[in-house]
Amino acid sequence: MLKFLRQCVVVLCLPFSMVAHSATVLFLNPGNADETFWVSYSQFMQAAAQDLGMHLEVQYAGRSPDKSIAQARAALQGARRPDYLIFVNEQYIAPQILRLSQGSGVKLFMVHNGLTREQIQMVGTDAGNYSGWVGSMVTNDEEGGYLMLNELVRQHAALGPAKTLDLVAFSGVKNTPASRWREKGMLRALREHPQVRLRQMVYGEWSQQRAYEQAKQLFKRYPDTALVWSANDEMAFGAMHAAQEAGRVAGRDMLFSAVNSSIPALQARIDGRLSALVAGHFTLGGWAMVLLNDDAKGIDFTRFGGRDRLVPLLQLIDVDQARHLLSITREQHYQLPFKRFSAQGKPDSYVYPFSLKSLLQAP
Known part of the structure; x- marks a missing residue:
């Protein structure tokens, strides 16, 4: 199992330069590179990236907030910058990453852990300085x-x-x-x-x-x-x-x-x-990729649910659902038609249908 996870990390972390003419995304994963949940989180994002024609790189911080911040600094202030940076407010590091982003030209999206009430008040006074922060998505x-x-x-x-x-x-x-x-x-x-x-x-x-x-x-x-x-x-x-x-x-x-x-x-x-x-929350990053792909195409995804959204992905899993998810997880079969979730060409009443049911009902 550990060998398999390491192979996945290699696939997920190909450099941006190997793929041309596609939106590039860097995900700062706060977990360990052999941590089942965070690896599955990245794998679902990679499945979305492949279907959407985007390029995803994943960097693992090994549960170290200092390492996450260092990774963000390198990505936001270095010579080779992604189009989008996805990060997690793990151990309350979001304000530091937002400050590092000023003037970088990189668009930021936050997943999994949103800003706390105190952070919202703190960041709110400087909101105009974070024009590259395009949105956030958390679950229930x-x-x-x-x-x-x-x-x-x-x-x-x-x-x-x-x-x-x-x-x-x-x-x-x-x-x-x-x-x-x-x-x-x-x-x-x-x-x-x-x-x-x-x-x-x-x-x-x-x-x-x-x-x-x-x-x-x-x-x-x-x-x-x-x-x-x-x-x-x-x-x-x-x-x-x-x-x-x-x-x-x-x-x-x-x-x-x-x-x-x-x-x-x-x-x-x-x-x-x-x-x-x-x-169900391991799918959160994959749905974020759908939003960023729409943004890269010039579609204002905030028209279809706002900039900061809560998606009710967590649900109780019964025995039959557990069996189905077990089969999907073992085979890494996340072959969803992510392109179909796009808001492109949809009416103003469209709501992104992000849910675990989409995966559970997939063949």
């Missing part, structure tokens, strides 16, 4: 967090009545907007289910090992834990490992949730070890 992270806990409660109710349910939660990184939005969704669902007691929420920093170490202590502290909410799949698997060591059976003695559509997560949903799985 708050709803994703909400859906997971609701589904855990629903499935536990099907196992039999319970007066109270103890919950432990694993959030991601404190200074990542997507993580905080998922937390808010979980807390909203918690208010609707007074029988559920949140015993403790910890920050697993998206890490399986860290969540495993935290879960070993949490399950000793709260031996009646019935529900485990996790903001990604890696932390869910870490907690699941700790539960197994404590003699608990995932899907029976303890119900787990997760976000992501990695092969292990999809298989765990099929096997019943994950009771609630939310996925």
